[in-house]
Amino acid sequence: MSQTSWNEYRPGRSFPGVIGRTTDESTPAWPRPVRAVPGSPNVVIIVLDDTGYGQLGCYGSPIATPNLDALASGGLLYSNMHTTALCSPSRSCVVTGRNHHANGMASITELTEDLADRAMSFIADAKQVAPDKPFHLHFCPGATHAPHHVPKEWADRYQGEFDDGWDAYRTVAFDRQKQLGIVPPDARLSPRDPDVPAWESLSPDARRLSARMMEVFAGFLSHTDHHIGRLIDFLKEIGEFDNTLIMVVSDNGASAEGGVSGTTNELQFFNNAPEPLDESLARIDEIGGPETFNHYPWGWTWAGNTPFRRWKRETYRGGVSDPFLVHWPQGFKARGEVRSQFAHIIDMVPTVLDVVGIEPPANIRGVTQSPLHGVSFAHTFDDAEAPTRHRTQYYEMFGHRAIDHDGWRAVCPWPGPSFAEAGRPFGAPIKMTDLDDLDAHHWELYHVEEDVAETRNVAEQHRSKLIEMIALWYVEAGKYNVLPIDSSVLERMMTERPQITQDRTSHTFRPGTQMMPAAVAPRVLNRPHSITADVEIPSGGAEGVLLCQGTNAGGWSFYVKDNHLHYAHNYVQRTLHHVASDETVPEGRHTLRFEFEPTGEPDIAHGKGSPGRAQLYVDDRLVGDVEMPFTTPVAFNPGGMTCGANPGSAITADYRAPFRFTGTLHSVTVDMSGDLILDAPSEMRMHMARQ
Known part of the structure; x- marks a missing residue:
């Protein structure tokens, strides 16, 4: 049967064919598949x-x-x-x-x-x-x-x-x-x-x-x-x-x-x-x-x-x-031309839908969709003089606000126009008194139609225009769920939210599982913790990573090499703290453990995490001991935690990645106790790095 003779019907409509007792007295019909309009790009x-x-x-x-x-x-x-x-x-x-x-x-x-x-x-x-x-x-x-x-x-x-x-x-x-x-x-x-x-x-x-x-x-x-x-x-x-x-x-x-x-x-x-x-x-x-x-x-x-x-x-x-x-090339004639119409990244989807002739879906999988916020700029493809259809656009990022409207631009920088001029750190909270002061005194105004690089602040000369722009920002903020204004960074990221499991101090890992991202991995820095591996060592010995976190840029690794137990802490690629067992790991099933006990307070502001005593144990028997004068204070980035191998770059030059464990690794458990010490500005910069 050729495609042209198929009896097709729109999905969701009633079946237009005939179902008889046998195929010779039946007439087939087929749901019409979604096909692109011929010539669609x-x-x-x-x-x-x-x-x-x-x-x-x-x-x-x-x-x-x-x-x-x-x-x-x-x-x-x-x-x-x-x-x-x-x-x-x-x-x-x-x-x-x-x-x-x-x-x-x-x-x-x-x-x-x-x-x-x-x-x-x-x-x-x-x-x-x-x-x-x-x-x-x-x-x-x-x-x-x-x-x-x-x-x-x-x-x-x-x-x-x-x-x-x-x-x-x-x-x-x-x-x-x-x-x-x-x-x-x-x-x-x-x-x-x-x-x-x-x-x-x-x-x-x-x-x-x-x-x-x-x-x-x-x-x-x-x-x-x-x-x-x-x-x-x-x-x-x-x-x-x-x-x-x-x-x-x-x-x-x-x-x-x-x-x-x-x-x-x-x-x-x-x-x-x-x-x-x-x-x-x-x-x-x-x-x-x-x-x-x-x-x-x-x-x-x-x-x-x-x-x-x-x-x-x-x-x-x-x-x-x-x-x-x-x-x-097939869609418009203009070549090598500049378009100066205002546009925003939210306009890309509407433009694509416009040129392919598709209406945005009213619902997806039963969920009603909100209207698109952007507008198509396809009308500018072959018309350099066409007016923009995107007249107003708000901005807000960590309390730093701005709005564009008809060639004018108002900006309210937070915590200031530059770090040198701010007087407060990035991520400082905006309180109601701060907001009142900002709205009254710290908005800047630029006529970007004539001053594209924001070099002349004309807020004093055009006070009524500035007030109009500030009011418009609040209208847009209300429309698009911007409020409340939140300039915090660390607080926003670290705020406790409902989780599948309650807060815990014990995490168990198994080999062959995915790397656990740093955001959900146990936070072992600046606190007492132990890492215990349940292993079986075959005849002739085994080697490889038991548990690790980080990369060659910084991290730690708990591993077996040359029949000895090892722990290495890579301090931002500048110092390697290392401890190895003074005896070999015997064949058979054993528990291998690393313990860290802080011996002082961290000096996070000067780049030093808690000093402490690092100890290695085989079946509760102390086999290695070293004092670490300092450790990594804030975080590793990338900072994923992996069981049974070291993916990516090797955390220590003592082995070549991925250095998979060659014995039987049943599980690795990380236990933590004591208070976690944080430094807000450093944590904030760390989170921003992931953007």
């Missing part, structure tokens, strides 16, 4: 991570991004796209078309080559099965989030490129942005950030280190562009490129988690244990490789967001204005 959404407005070549950067530049020259570059200022909230907007507070994502929650390979494989699989069915690909590389890891040859391509520093970078990028028509010819560059030192004020060694960190970042971005290019070439090879709608966006501005001077191991920054310059310089050739967890200094963050002020997490334009490209 494929959709590819590429979401970059922590990539600033001024970091792609087509946005004025000296960093080579030829494949992304080609999408811009063959399509459209949007100069006025906005995001939420943070990764996870922005990504919730990309997939829902709704504001992040309404999505329940007010704040928190490196394998580019492999991702590209898999993306091409997925597309090939789909086209083999249904060649006429369009596909949707969501391609999200880890780039350019820290750590900036890239093969050395990619970083070396930029040797000497950034020796003139971040001040020079901003000047060059800004001039190029004017030439490209991305900013108006009379635009003003935002002034020096108070938190960023002048390049010339750094010592020669500090400049050399900072320049290398930027070379590595540039190589990382170019490497990512290269593999995006492989995906594009594949689409051309299979004849799908011209009818594929490609959108490229970054989820927020460039990231400042590297600190004022950058780091070869971001974990040091979060544990208040920054390495001295001479130690960083000693590792300069390792930066970008698997032995580092590197991130560049604030100066490069600031430069990466040229021409804007500030960065990720803040609602100035440096945090929320991001690169955005649209390419679809």
Whole structure:
């Protein structure tokens, strides 16, 4: 039976066929499958991570991004796209078309080559099965989030490129942005950030280190562009490129988690244990490789967001204005043009639905769906003068607020316009008296239609407009579930919530199970704890990891090697505390235990966790003992806990990962007692690093 003779009916309607006693007196009918309208495009959404407005070549950067530049020259570059200022909230907007507070994502929650390979494989699989069915690909590389890891040859391509520093970078990028028509010819560059030192004020060694960190970042971005290019070439090879709608966006501005001077191991920054310059310089050739967890200094963050002020997490334009490209040869005629209409990341879903002719579903699996918050900008594809349909957009991130409306922009920074000017730490709570003061005295106003980089605060000259904008922010906040305003970070993340199991001090692990994320793993730092493994050692002995947490950037491992029991504590990659049993582990079934007993208070502010006594036991017999003068104070990142192996990079150089346990491991139990000691600012920075 040919497809054209099938008797099809819409699912949910009554069966239109005939069911007789036998097949010859019956007439079949089939539920009509969902088919795309002929000619419907494929959709590819590429979401970059922590990539600033001024970091792609087509946005004025000296960093080579030829494949992304080609999408811009063959399509459209949007100069006025906005995001939420943070990764996870922005990504919730990309997939829902709704504001992040309404999505329940007010704040928190490196394998580019492999991702590209898999993306091409997925597309090939789909086209083999249904060649006429369009596909949707969501391609999200880890780039350019820290750590900036890239093969050395990619970083070396930029040797000497950034020796003139971040001040020079901003000047060059800004001039190029004017030439490209991305900013108006009379635009003003935002002034020096108070938190960023002048390049010339750094010592020669500090400049050399900072320049290398930027070379590595540039190589990382170019490497990512290269593999995006492989995906594009594949689409051309299979004849799908011209009818594929490609959108490229970054989820927020460039990231400042590297600190004022950058780091070869971001974990040091979060544990208040920054390495001295001479130690960083000693590792300069390792930066970008698997032995580092590197991130560049604030100066490069600031430069990466040229021409804007500030960065990720803040609602100035440096945090929320991001690169955005649209390419679809078969869908519109414009080529290589700039679009300056205001747009927000919530507009991507409505635009895709618009061009493919699909109405958003009223319900999904019985759940009524809220209306989309964004609007389509498809009308701008072939009309550079078309007015924007997105007139008003609020922002709020950890109490830092802003609103755009008809070419005006109001910003209320919290805890201040910069760290130097704040007088309070990031994450400080906003109380009612604070809010009254903020709303009365600390909103700034910019006419961004004429002042794209927020260089002239005109709040005093246009007081009535400012009051209108503040009132509008509260209207939008009420509409999209923004209230109450919560500037806390650690408190928000650490607030106790109902769990499947009650709070406990004993956790049992078994081999072969998934790594337990740090957020739910037992918190063993700065408190007494024991780790007990129930094992069987075969004839001839066994070796391998019993339980571990972390990576080569920092962590601990409890393991057996050379028939001896070991415990190693990697303190932010700078010191390794190690204890080994003074006798071999015998064959047969035994309990192997590690105990840590604090012998003093931690000095978290200065990067030192609790000192203590580390002891090893075999069947309750003490076989190893060492004093640790300090331990890791705050956390490990990545900080997953794994039983029976060390996935990823080896925590200690004493073995090669994954170093799976070769005996029989029945279980490992972590017991904790005593009070857990926390340091709020450090914990807060740690959580932010995961964004």
